Amino acid sequence: MRAHGRIDRASVKAIESDLQTIQAGYGYGDWNRVGSVFASAPLRAQYVRTLRFWKEDAGGQLRVDLIASQPLGAGRFAVTARFSGDRRSVPSYGLFEFSSGPRGARIVGTISGLHGTNYRNVNWTISRTKHFIVYHSPYQLVGADKTGLADLEYQRAVFARKFGVKLPPRAAYYLYPEQRLIAVWTSRFCGSNPDNVGCTVQGALPPTIHTSEWVSFHEPIHVYQTVMEPPRYTDPLFIAEGMAVALEDKEVDPRQSDYCSEVAYVPLDTCARFAIGNVKLISMLPDTGFDAADPGYAYSLAGSFVKYLILRFGYRPFGKFYYLLAAQPKDRVSDYNVATQRVFHTSIEQLLRDWSNQLCGAGCG
Known part of the structure; x- marks a missing residue:
C-alpha cells in the first residue's frame, strides 16, 4: 500500500520513473544513469557512492519503491522511497524533495519535516504501540511501512518467550531521517561515526533507542538486556554487542542475522571468517581491546561467537551466562571463566577454540 497526498497522477508517474531509473542504473552498474536523477551534485555523489558500494560489496538485486508522496506546492513534492533487496535484509530509505516540470521530475534535495536543536525539542510525529513510543518524521512510517510497528512488537514477544524473561514495559524509539542527524541531535553521544547507525541508552526512563534504521532489530536487544543484568552492572561489549548482532x-x-547485509543477504559467519585472521580473539574480551579493534571485525566476530553459544547451549543457558558475566567485577579472562565454568563447564579459551575451529572448518581468511 502506498500513501499519497493530493498529488496528480502525472507527477506520481514522473517520480516513479526517476526511482526506476535509479533501480535500472544500479542493475547495470551505470552510475551516470543513477546520477542523472539528482539535480543536487552533493546528493548525487552521496547516492552514487552508496549504491556503488552496495553493488561492489555483495551485489544483489535492488528495488527502489515509492512509498509515499505529498505535495509541497510550486511543483515540489516530499517523497519517501524505499531501497530494498533480499527480504532478510533491513531496507534503507530516502526522504527526497522532488521538483516536477514539463520535462519530468528530479531530486533537488532531502527533506525531513523536522526542526530543533536537540532530540528532546524536535517536532517529532509520534506513533505508539503497546510497548514502544516511536518518534519519527511525518514522512516516515507511512503506507506499508507502518507494519514495522507490528514487527517490533513481534520481535519483543519472541525474545521474551525464548529467554523466559519479563521485559521493560516501554521503550522510546527515535527514528532519524538521516544518520548524520543522530550526532547533531544527541550532542554527539551517539552517531558521531558515520558507520554508527544506532545506539541505546539503557539507563534512561524508558530505555531509549536512537537510530536511522527502520526497522532496527539490533537496538531493541540492548533494551531487553537490561533485565538480564544485575543492578549497576553491564556485560562486556564482546558479549553485549555480540548478542545484539547475533539476534x-x-x-x-x-x-x-542481517548484520553483514546491505542489498544482498550475507550470512554473519561469512564476515567472521574474513575477520578472524585480522585480530587476536582473546584481546577483544575486555572492553579496551574490543574498542581498539576494527568495528567491522569486532562486531562480526562477537556476533558469530554468540551465535555459536546460543545454537550449542540454548537461549536460556546463554541468558544465565550473560547474567553471571555481567555480575563479575571486571572483564578479564578470569572473570569470563567464572561464568563459563559455572554455566558451560569449560573455559572461555576452550569455547573460543571450539567456535573458531567450527567457523573455519571450510577455511577462513
Whole structure:
C-alpha cells in the first residue's frame, strides 16, 4: 500500500520513473544513469557512492519503491522511497524533495519535516504501540511501512518467550531521517561515526533507542538486556554487542542475522571468517581491546561467537551466562571463566577454540 497526498497522477508517474531509473542504473552498474536523477551534485555523489558500494560489496538485486508522496506546492513534492533487496535484509530509505516540470521530475534535495536543536525539542510525529513510543518524521512510517510497528512488537514477544524473561514495559524509539542527524541531535553521544547507525541508552526512563534504521532489530536487544543484568552492572561489549548482532532478526534467530547485509543477504559467519585472521580473539574480551579493534571485525566476530553459544547451549543457558558475566567485577579472562565454568563447564579459551575451529572448518581468511 502506498500513501499519497493530493498529488496528480502525472507527477506520481514522473517520480516513479526517476526511482526506476535509479533501480535500472544500479542493475547495470551505470552510475551516470543513477546520477542523472539528482539535480543536487552533493546528493548525487552521496547516492552514487552508496549504491556503488552496495553493488561492489555483495551485489544483489535492488528495488527502489515509492512509498509515499505529498505535495509541497510550486511543483515540489516530499517523497519517501524505499531501497530494498533480499527480504532478510533491513531496507534503507530516502526522504527526497522532488521538483516536477514539463520535462519530468528530479531530486533537488532531502527533506525531513523536522526542526530543533536537540532530540528532546524536535517536532517529532509520534506513533505508539503497546510497548514502544516511536518518534519519527511525518514522512516516515507511512503506507506499508507502518507494519514495522507490528514487527517490533513481534520481535519483543519472541525474545521474551525464548529467554523466559519479563521485559521493560516501554521503550522510546527515535527514528532519524538521516544518520548524520543522530550526532547533531544527541550532542554527539551517539552517531558521531558515520558507520554508527544506532545506539541505546539503557539507563534512561524508558530505555531509549536512537537510530536511522527502520526497522532496527539490533537496538531493541540492548533494551531487553537490561533485565538480564544485575543492578549497576553491564556485560562486556564482546558479549553485549555480540548478542545484539547475533539476534538482529525479527525471529531472534542467530542463523538469520542481517548484520553483514546491505542489498544482498550475507550470512554473519561469512564476515567472521574474513575477520578472524585480522585480530587476536582473546584481546577483544575486555572492553579496551574490543574498542581498539576494527568495528567491522569486532562486531562480526562477537556476533558469530554468540551465535555459536546460543545454537550449542540454548537461549536460556546463554541468558544465565550473560547474567553471571555481567555480575563479575571486571572483564578479564578470569572473570569470563567464572561464568563459563559455572554455566558451560569449560573455559572461555576452550569455547573460543571450539567456535573458531567450527567457523573455519571450510577455511577462513
